[in-house]
Amino acid sequence: MRRKSGDKEKRIADAAIRVFGRDGYHGAKITRIAEEAGVATGSVYLYFRNKQSILQYLFAKLWKELHVGFAYVAQQADLDPRTKVELIIDGILDQFEKNPSLALLFVNEQTQLLRDGTGEFMQYYVDFLQLGERVVRDGIRKGVFRPDVDPRIFTNLVFGATRQLLHQWARAPRQFPLDTVRREIKAVFFGGLLIPLSSTAPRA
Amino acid sequence: MRRKSGDKEKRIADAAIRVFGRDGYHGAKITRIAEEAGVATGSVYLYFRNKQSILQYLFAKLWKELHVGFAYVAQQADLDPRTKVELIIDGILDQFEKNPSLALLFVNEQTQLLRDGTGEFMQYYVDFLQLGERVVRDGIRKGVFRPDVDPRIFTNLVFGATRQLLHQWARAPRQFPLDTVRREIKAVFFGGLLIPLSSTAPRA
Amino acid sequence: MRRKSGDKEKRIADAAIRVFGRDGYHGAKITRIAEEAGVATGSVYLYFRNKQSILQYLFAKLWKELHVGFAYVAQQADLDPRTKVELIIDGILDQFEKNPSLALLFVNEQTQLLRDGTGEFMQYYVDFLQLGERVVRDGIRKGVFRPDVDPRIFTNLVFGATRQLLHQWARAPRQFPLDTVRREIKAVFFGGLLIPLSSTAPRA
Amino acid sequence: MRRKSGDKEKRIADAAIRVFGRDGYHGAKITRIAEEAGVATGSVYLYFRNKQSILQYLFAKLWKELHVGFAYVAQQADLDPRTKVELIIDGILDQFEKNPSLALLFVNEQTQLLRDGTGEFMQYYVDFLQLGERVVRDGIRKGVFRPDVDPRIFTNLVFGATRQLLHQWARAPRQFPLDTVRREIKAVFFGGLLIPLSSTAPRA
DNA sequence: GATGAATGAGCCTTCATTCAT
DNA sequence: GATGAATGAAGGCTCATTCAT
Known part of the structure; x- marks a missing residue:
């Protein structure tokens, strides 16, 4: 099986800090956060319920x-x-x-x-x-x-x-x-x- | 009573203050601003280029x-x-x-x-x-x-x-x-x- | 102003009958319904709250x-x-x-x-x-x-x-x-x- | 108890009957079927080509x-x-x-x-x-x-x-x-x- | 074979903006 | 100018499917 890489949540969170910080909450796109985290869009939702919950x-x-x-x-x-x-x-x-x-x-x-x-x-x-x-x-x-x-x-x-x-x-x-x-x-x-x-x- | 059209810009601006203040810039809908201003949606664009320009x-x-x-x-x-x-x-x-x-x-x-x-x-x-x-x-x-x-x-x-x-x-x-x-x-x-x-x- | 054309709701409803009938509820795409109705996607939502409510x-x-x-x-x-x-x-x-x-x-x-x-x-x-x-x-x-x-x-x-x-x-x-x-x-x-x-x- | 792997196909099929029956084909999620079958999501695809083929x-x-x-x-x-x-x-x-x-x-x-x-x-x-x-x-x-x-x-x-x-x-x-x-x-x-x-x- | 984390295409819906009347 | 119906681009989220372990 594929183990949860463990750092993926952190990478998403870190990317979110950057993107939210740079573009603002509403200007931030989930797809962009995923991209900066080096992760697929859908993966964000493995770790967070939705955009709001990331914040x-x-x-x-x-x-x-x-x-x-x-x-x-x-x-x-x-x-x-x-x-x-x-x-x-x-x-x-x-x-x-x-x-x-x-x-x-x-x-x-x-x-x-x-x-x-x-x-x-x-x-x-x-x-x-x-x-x-x-x-x-x-x-x-x-x-x-x-x-x-x-x-x-x-x-x-x-x-x-x-x-x-x-x-x-x-x-x-x-x-x-x-x-x-x-x-x-x-x-x-x-x-x-x-x-x-x-x-x-x-x-x- | 039909108010003078001259105050429309002011009414829109005042409504915008309320709606932006209450709902936040992104939560504010142009249609809602128009509504609170007692004006048609399209009229907002007679006085302001776009949403950002109202702010x-x-x-x-x-x-x-x-x-x-x-x-x-x-x-x-x-x-x-x-x-x-x-x-x-x-x-x-x-x-x-x-x-x-x-x-x-x-x-x-x-x-x-x-x-x-x-x-x-x-x-x-x-x-x-x-x-x-x-x-x-x-x-x-x-x-x-x-x-x-x-x-x-x-x-x-x-x-x-x-x-x-x-x-x-x-x-x-x-x-x-x-x-x-x-x-x-x-x-x-x-x-x-x-x-x-x-x-x-x-x-x- | 632009008057509600009146038949638009009917055209959407009729298109929905065809598309739902042909593709099934889940196979039916709102965009397709709009297209067959000769209407923009967003217009569907002027007349119906959401997909389910059309049905x-x-x-x-x-x-x-x-x-x-x-x-x-x-x-x-x-x-x-x-x-x-x-x-x-x-x-x-x-x-x-x-x-x-x-x-x-x-x-x-x-x-x-x-x-x-x-x-x-x-x-x-x-x-x-x-x-x-x-x-x-x-x-x-x-x-x-x-x-x-x-x-x-x-x-x-x-x-x-x-x-x-x-x-x-x-x-x-x-x-x-x-x-x-x-x-x-x-x-x-x-x-x-x-x-x-x-x-x-x-x-x- | 770990059941014999031989009955996995049957367990999946039985779970599918329940889930399809209860939630409908489109409402049924593969992951849910796997769960009710006591099997991993991916295992479903060892026995069935795809969702449609289960049906x-x-x-x-x-x-x-x-x-x-x-x-x-x-x-x-x-x-x-x-x-x-x-x-x-x-x-x-x-x-x-x-x-x-x-x-x-x-x-x-x-x-x-x-x-x-x-x-x-x-x-x-x-x-x-x-x-x-x-x-x-x-x-x-x-x-x-x-x-x-x-x-x-x-x-x-x-x-x-x-x-x-x-x-x-x-x-x-x-x-x-x-x-x-x-x-x-x-x-x-x-x-x-x-x-x-x-x-x-x-x-x- | 078995697992379940990872993927990403796809769709419903919103809403700023336009435009026919 | 005024109206509000019409537009359509864009994005959050889902979920069937894949694949590294």
Whole structure:
């Protein structure tokens, strides 16, 4: 008999990342994914129920991997909140460092899945946002973060900002080197844009 | 009552905002747009070359309107940089305050147009990013902003963060009231998350 | 504007009768139906939801027409039962006299629809079988038909026999002229095959 | 337990009868047949050239078995014609008594094979119809059957009627018990529906 | 022989766009 | 200009068949 080659699913998934990333979910043709995977069209359907489920699989996998890092952060009770925030940001950026296509997919096609609000990845996404909130709230309680920051909004700020820069990096890696991006995000989110006048927080 | 034919283009555009916003660019059907506009399918093509050009038109219009505010900011040589940044953020949020559908469109479908990199809106978008850079650079020169902030990256941070929160607001206005969002964005971007230890900037 | 030509639905339906009749439901391609109807492929879907619904429409129409005749028979309280049976048989045969393709469809593809047991036609079919039963039962009560005949089975006998001969006629009209078929069916079902032992043959 | 490989062909054939009968020829999937046969998909093709040939095989086998009984009838020169007709009807019904799936196959999918008019089974089918004709003609000659019956049409009447009732029985065995069906068919075809005017009904 | 993963031709259906009225 | 019926290219998916193991 013909053994499942084992890497075929991976080749399809990888091709899907490239094609979805390049052409967008709707611009991506199954036949093209199969072609780039070096596989017959029908073979795609041996491993995935349909086009939508490929995207779901990719996002579930992606968020599952992000989740591993986040879970680690969540468990370290003694880690200081600032480090936790840094680890979360790093966790996201590290995930894409080697794979710009994946970044494009992540940045552009999540909408596709959010629209119906189902799918395995949804849980991880919600978990992530909650984790962010918890970390910020914890930091506030410990007197490290400003008490007037809204944890949920802050988390979304970081996520949105990171997303945008990931996008820019994936489109023009030279102009947006990931290391610089990483440093800037942290610097701005921690210290803000203003030069503090004195020791009092200049907040409204 | 038979409305004046003169407003047909507007009715189509408005319907398109709703339908694109609700169903996404690819999920949107021309016939549905026509229907919501109270117009025959074919009439859409009297005012727009094709589906893509409707989206281009909407984004061009949107960015043109944003641009008006930005241009004002750019011209005020004497305005302090911090206020300029605030005006830019406000400019974006104000644009969508009355129109969640437009926010969804703005947030979800820009990708569609970025993909091919052409279109009138592109110029406005690039202009906007350059304006942001200039304002930040100006602030640094004037000693108001931290000198180690990368102006281009900072601009993208703000844009990405705003985008994300606009999305959340449009999806759940109660949980993300625009006023709170507006205040938080400014607070965080200006002052950061950390409570300054003393007067020295705590940057790496 | 372009007015619905009006006969397009009919042309598609007629083409469908031919193609379904000739190639069978599964062998029939929508594109071929459209072609024979002198219509674009997509136009088929202006008039019918999908392939299956074309078949359903045709059977519903067919049985509705048969039903008209049957309903007449059912209402005539004073008609003698034998004439009623004759009218029913005639009703079926008349329906197909002008249209062998329709006969092939009727004879071969009803299975397709019986399988799921739904559809408008189903009701007419059941009605028809019940009408047959009622007529036979009535005939028995009136002492015209043999009392030991099972009305339901008899009805099915007639239907099955008629179906088979319709099939043969549609395949080879010369070998199975409809008039002969009609006469034979009645003769056999009324008088049977045997020569009555003691009486003269009561045949027409 | 691993069954002897020798019965694989039979297991496939039996599974095919069930699956074809249940799902129809086109609804039947080779993989499903293999599964029900407890055999790998590819193995089906070790025993049968293709899907169509499975059906052909089944019908050939079926008709070959029917033919055995018919051949016996044909050879008995001294058997009275009426008995011959009865034996033919019994032959058909007996064949399916134990196997409703086979009945469904027989009743629904013969069309599939008639369409192209080839196949081994075709000869047996034609033979059967000719036998019927011969028997009826013989009966007429012997003065037992009505001289005005068309032998070919009569044969088709019997075949069609039997087919229909086999179908009903296979769908609802309780409502159409095979014994009742058998009796009714004979009674009606021999004696007809009408009560002979001057004689007593010559029914069993 | 046996297996079941792999193949790819083929078809139903959608929908942006056109065009006769 | 306005209409909406008509068009037909294109693509997701199925499944009979093949073939490497």
